[in-house]
Amino acid sequence: MAAKQALMAEEGKSSQAAFQKETEKVNFELEPKTIGLTKEQLEKYRNDPFWKPVRTVLFALFWVAWAAMFAGAILIVVLSPKCAEKQKPEWWQTKVSYQLLTPTFHDTDNDGVGDFKGVTEKIDLLKKIGVTTVYPSPVIEIQKDDYFNPYDVVDHLQVDKRFGTEADFKELIDAAHNRDMYVVMDLPVSSVSINHPWFRNGETEVFVTAKEGSAAFAQPNYHKFADINGTKYLGYPTAANPVLNWSNAKVKGTIEEAIKKYLLLGLDGFHIDHVSQLAVDDTGKPNHDAAIAALKELTTLIKNFVESHEDLKEKKIVLFSSLRDIEDLHAKARETGELHYVIDNSFATLSMGKCPEGVAICVHDTLSAAYSRHQVSVEAFLNIHS
Numbered sequence: 001m002a003a004k005q006a007l008m009a010e011e012g013k014s015s016q017a018a019f020q021k022e023t024e025k026v027n028f029e030l031e032p033k034t035i036g037l038t039k040e041q042l043e044k045y046r047n048d049p050f051w052k053p054v055r056t057v058l059f060a061l062f063w064v065a066w067a068a069m070f071a072g073a074i075l076i077v078v079l080s081p082k083c084a085e086k087q088k089p090e091w092w093q094t095k096v097s098y099q100l101l102t103p104t105f106h107d108t109d110n111d112g113v114g115d116f117k118g119v120t121e122k123i124d125l126l127k128k129i130g131v132t133t134v135y136p137s138p139v140i141e142i143q144k145d146d147y148f149n150p151y152d153v154v155d156h157l158q159v160d161k162r163f164g165t166e167a168d169f170k171e172l173i174d175a176a177h178n179r180d181m182y183v184v185m186d187l188p189v190s191s192v193s194i195n196h197p198w199f200r201n202g203e204t205e206v207f208v209t210a211k212e213g214s215a216a217f218a219q220p221n222y223h224k225f226a227d228i229n230g231t232k233y234l235g236y237p238t239a240a241n242p243v244l245n246w247s248n249a250k251v252k253g254t255i256e257e258a259i260k261k262y263l264l265l266g267l268d269g270f271h272i273d274h275v276s277q278l279a280v281d282d283t284g285k286p287n288h289d290a291a292i293a294a295l296k297e298l299t300t301l302i303k304n305f306v307e308s309h310e311d312l313k314e315k316k317i318v319l320f321s322s323l324r325d326i327e328d329l330h331a332k333a334r335e336t337g338e339l340h341y342v343i344d345n346s347f348a349t350l351s352m353g354k355c356p357e358g359v360a361i362c363v364h365d366t367l368s369a370a371y372s373r374h375q376v377s378v379e380a381f382l383n384i385h386s
Contacts, residue, residue, distance in 0.1 A: 092318040092340060095132035102136045102163050103147040116164035120172045132181050139185040143195040150186040151241055152193040156258040173266040184269035189255050190277040191241040199242055206251050208234040208243045208280055216284035234284060236277050243277045246294045259302055269318030299338035344370050
């Protein structure tokens, strides 16, 4: 029987199925279901007097909005502040500094004393081992019975002839610069030797002194002049080093002249030590605030000279000190923004006599103290620059 039998034909259904018995095959006929408006319905609104201008306006608004957003994006990119440029560290923040004792480093003229030429001769060896900043000490002329103490100054304006001539020192600086290296030196600004002409000539006004009857006169760090009665001078770190009166014009003028001279030779920085002695109170004790003010005056002088000189204004001069006598001044010295760093040489004073409980505990305590000082300095720096 070849008759066909409808299996499903419900009203409202667009799909139909038919079963063919002979072939045992089911055929499905699916009619596409329209979603939304039909073509005929859309055609009705195509030229409608109301929708036609609406479509035109919406189309125009779309492109106007798109163009405005595109222009806005360009303006944001162009006018937005640029990201802060990554700060490049200064040369002294990344370089290895090597302090050497000039009289013992290398002797080139066989007189038993090291010299500037000896440092120049070994400059390539220093560079080979990673040294980038050479710190010879002493450089300035010191008293004849001393070779090692840079604070036994007898003339700020002369290099010590036992180590070579000024030309020899200049040759060392040039040799370092030719190898992308740097040279720094001690700048003793707070004390000199008792053999300095000022002291030997009795020029008491250039030193910190105390008159008999004053509170400072009885202090143990004040010492008698050999030929002057009723007046004592402040000695630091020993009686052999009379402290300079930083408020004296002659002292300031000499130090300023020395600074300019060595900078013009090409020097890259100064070690300014014994900062606490730049100012003392009526009892002979360091006046920290006044000492910092004197330090800032000194460093500002250096900065202004460098910036005003055509041959120096592009140079970055480093100014640093040591922790020996300014532990209480450490944070304040950094707060000024003038000292670039402070050497923490607390490990240099360690000895078995100072470590009765053992070296390990002593090292731990020293490191902890150094860390605390560092934190104080960082907080002070952030407070100043926030």
